Amino acid sequence: MVKTIDAYGLHYKDLNNMIKKYHEKGVREFRVKRVSGQRYIGSGIHGKPNIVIEGTPGNDLAAFSDGVNITVKGNAQDAVGNTMNDGILVVHGHAGDTVGYSMRGGKIYIKSYAGYRVGIHLKQYQDKIPVIIIGGRVGDFLGEYMAGGINIVLGLDVSADEEIVGSYCGTGMHGGVMYIRGDVAPYKLGKGIKSEALAESDMKVLKKHLSDYCDVMGIDLKKVISKTFTKLYAYNKRPYGKLYAY
Amino acid sequence: MLKKEGQIRIPAGCAISGIMDKKGKRFSGEMIIDSISVMHERSNGLGGGFAAYGIYPDHKDSFAFHLFYDSKVAQRETEELLKKYYDIELVEAIPTRKVSAIKDSPIIMRYFAKPKIDELYQSGFNEDDFTVKFVFKVNNGIDGAFVVSSGKNMGVFKAVGYPEDIGEFYKLENIYGYIWTAHGRFPTNTPGWWGGAHPFNLLGYSVVHNGELSSYGSNREYLRQNGYECSLQTDTEVVAYLFDLYYRKHKLPIEIVCKILAPPMWDEINRMPREQKRLYKSLRAVYGLGLMNGPFSVIISTGTGLIALNDRIKLRPLVVAEKGDMIFIASEESAIRAVCENPQKVWHPRGGEPVIGLLGKTVSTYIEHNYIREVTA
Numbered sequence: 001m002v003k004t005i006d007a008y009g010l011h012y013k014d015l016n017n018m019i020k021k022y023h024e025k026g027v028r029e030f031r032v033k034r035v036s037g038q039r040y041i042g043s044g045i046h047g048k049p050n051i052v053i054e055g056t057p058g059n060d061l062a063a064f065s066d067g068v069n070i071t072v073k074g075n076a077q078d079a080v081g082n083t084m085n086d087g088i089l090v091v092h093g094h095a096g097d098t099v100g101y102s103m104r105g106g107k108i109y110i111k112s113y114a115g116y117r118v119g120i121h122l123k124q125y126q127d128k129i130p131v132i133i134i135g136g137r138v139g140d141f142l143g144e145y146m147a148g149g150i151n152i153v154l155g156l157d158v159s160a161d162e163e164i165v166g167s168y169c170g171t172g173m174h175g176g177v178m179y180i181r182g183d184v185a186p187y188k189l190g191k192g193i194k195s196e197a198l199a200e201s202d203m204k205v206l207k208k209h210l211s212d213y214c215d216v217m218g219i220d221l222k223k224v225i226s227k228t229f230t231k232l233y234a235y236n237k238r239p240y241g242k243l244y245a246y
Numbered sequence: 247m248l249k250k251e252g253q254i255r256i257p258a259g260c261a262i263s264g265i266m267d268k269k270g271k272r273f274s275g276e277m278i279i280d281s282i283s284v285m286h287e288r289s290n291g292l293g294g295g296f297a298a299y300g301i302y303p304d305h306k307d308s309f310a311f312h313l314f315y316d317s318k319v320a321q322r323e324t325e326e327l328l329k330k331y332y333d334i335e336l337v338e339a340i341p342t343r344k345v346s347a348i349k350d351s352p353i354i355m356r357y358f359a360k361p362k363i364d365e366l367y368q369s370g371f372n373e374d375d376f377t378v379k380f381v382f383k384v385n386n387g388i389d390g391a392f393v394v395s396s397g398k399n400m401g402v403f404k405a406v407g408y409p410e411d412i413g414e415f416y417k418l419e420n421i422y423g424y425i426w427t428a429h430g431r432f433p434t435n436t437p438g439w440w441g442g443a444h445p446f447n448l449l450g451y452s453v454v455h456n457g458e459l460s461s462y463g464s465n466r467e468y469l470r471q472n473g474y475e476c477s478l479q480t481d482t483e484v485v486a487y488l489f490d491l492y493y494r495k496h497k498l499p500i501e502i503v504c505k506i507l508a509p510p511m512w513d514e515i516n517r518m519p520r521e522q523k524r525l526y527k528s529l530r531a532v533y534g535l536g537l538m539n540g541p542f543s544v545i546i547s548t549g550t551g552l553i554a555l556n557d558r559i560k561l562r563p564l565v566v567a568e569k570g571d572m573i574f575i576a577s578e579e580s581a582i583r584a585v586c587e588n589p590q591k592v593w594h595p596r597g598g599e600p601v602i603g604l605l606g607k608t609v610s611t612y613i614e615h616n617y618i619r620e621v622t623a
Contacts, residue, residue, distance in 0.1 A: 037284045037580030056580040
């Protein structure tokens with residue numbers, strides 16, 4: 001059974017409590033209509049409900065969430081999936097800055113562009129490997145302070161005069177990997193970031209995630225992987241390890 | 247009395263919104279209230295306000311002074327000064343209604359006035375500079391008096407409270423303008439007081455700001471050397487004065503002013519083609535002290551347009567949309583969509599990339615090529 005909630009005029013606390021309450025009663029499918037800037041939707045729920053959002057969800061969508069699956073039929077704002085631990089967030093539009101801020105597990109798929117600092121502080125531990133895929137272009141500071149995880153930018157809808165990624169890619173990055181569909185000019189790389197062609201093992205990982213992304217978004221996988229990708233990673237695992245330990 | 251900025255520190259973002267009709271058609275304040283109230287969470291009730299343009303068509307050639315007074319004494323002293331320098335057309339209390347959330351209201355007055363010809367002549371100033379002098383004289387010289395706005399055919403309405411309550415307090419649903427900007431405050435290191443709320447204004451320039459200018463100290467000293475007294479001890483004040491200095495006094499194009507406030511990084515300048523490099527090097531050499539550092543997103547209105555600008559590394563949010571003749575700017579997309587269904591275009595400007603909407607023109611995200619010749623000639 002799908003529970004439909006009209007979010008019009010609701011404060012985020014009331015909206016989120018309502019979702020939580022119905023979830024505790026056993027509802028697993030939600031349709032939330034007329035969302036207008038309400039924050040933290042999907043936060044604090046123990047379980048894996050599916051929530052379809054119509055409208056514009058507010059900042060920190062699914063912050064600290066643990067398994068919630070969210071589909072946004074529209075655009076998202078800043079800090080989508082802030083520190084999320086598990087689940088899948090799908091945005092059929094664009095997103096603001098700091099997508100996947102400190103994310104530690106799960107997946108975030110954005111159909112169009114995203115703002116600055118995508119995947120900032122992304123991290124991983126053993127089998128917890130978060131994945132972010134942005135269909136469009138991104139702003140500066142992609143993967144800033146990245147410590148783990150996979151950050152993918154496709155630039156599918158960029159025009160000839162637009163660039164897929166901004167400057168300062170991977171500034172402060174010391175773990176994880178970024179795959180960019182196309183070339184990245186050397187001046188755009190943060191200090192200590194290496195750019196190279198993908199190895200066989202990279203292609204395997206990339207294809208796995210892209211085929212899932214293309215399924216969800218309804219995009220032709222062949223077209224996406226027809227272009228050469230660039231791999232970005234930090235060639236020193238602990239570049240700041242001795243900074244405070246002389 | 248409430249403590250002023252700088253006398254106290256409260257450890258604690260902000261909401262900004264701007265709407266303009268490019269054709270100059272006026273609309274009620276309800277729309278901007280509906281927009282800013284969506285971002286309630288970005289404010290904490292310690293300040294908010296609105297700037298509205300085109301609201302006094304019957305007095306459009308007079309300076310419209312909005313004033314706050316803490317006391318009758320301050321009011322008397324200010325009115326004497328005003329009478330000395332200006333011919334006053336009309337004096338009235340700014341209409342307000344009782345709103346439980348808005349407390350400790352000062353005396354709120356407005357004056358439509360023109361500089362006295364002989365005083366103006368003696369001063370040797372034009373009427374804008376004459377009025378700037380007057381504003382600083384009141385704000386720095388009269389205890390308990392504060393000039394809220396001093397432009398023509400425009401006004402600022404601000405208070406301590408949440409913006410939606412402030413809109414109700416000032417009955418903005420009855421006021422019609424072609425440009426509206428709004429601010430919801432979340433002071434991070436200073437108290438909320440009525441004068442310290444945004445928008446900040448000087449003549450026709452008003453500014454709403456989300457962020458914190460770490461360059462405030464150097465900007466302030468630079469402005470002091472150019473005759474601007476920063477008396478409010480708040481960073482945003484400098485944006486209004488820098489705009490007045492460069493745009494009105496130095497007559498620089500708006501685009502260039504924006505590139506002074508948020509210039510490209512040196513490494514970016516070094517990668518530019520020769521002519522362009524010369525332009526930006528010149529700007530940084532001549533106007534380096536006007537550079538604003540630290541996180542900011544600002545909406546500046548000049549009366550003839552609306553300008554949105556982010557800091558260069560984009561540490562604050564900013565979204566722009568267009569539909570028909572309307573331009574919308576806000577901290578969050580939801581605040582735009584709340585008042586504009588199905589915008590034709592929605593985008594997030596890059597750090598340091600100004601968005602400029604001028605009356606009667608299409609919105610430009612600007613390119614410097616038009617100016618290269620001027621500077622290098």
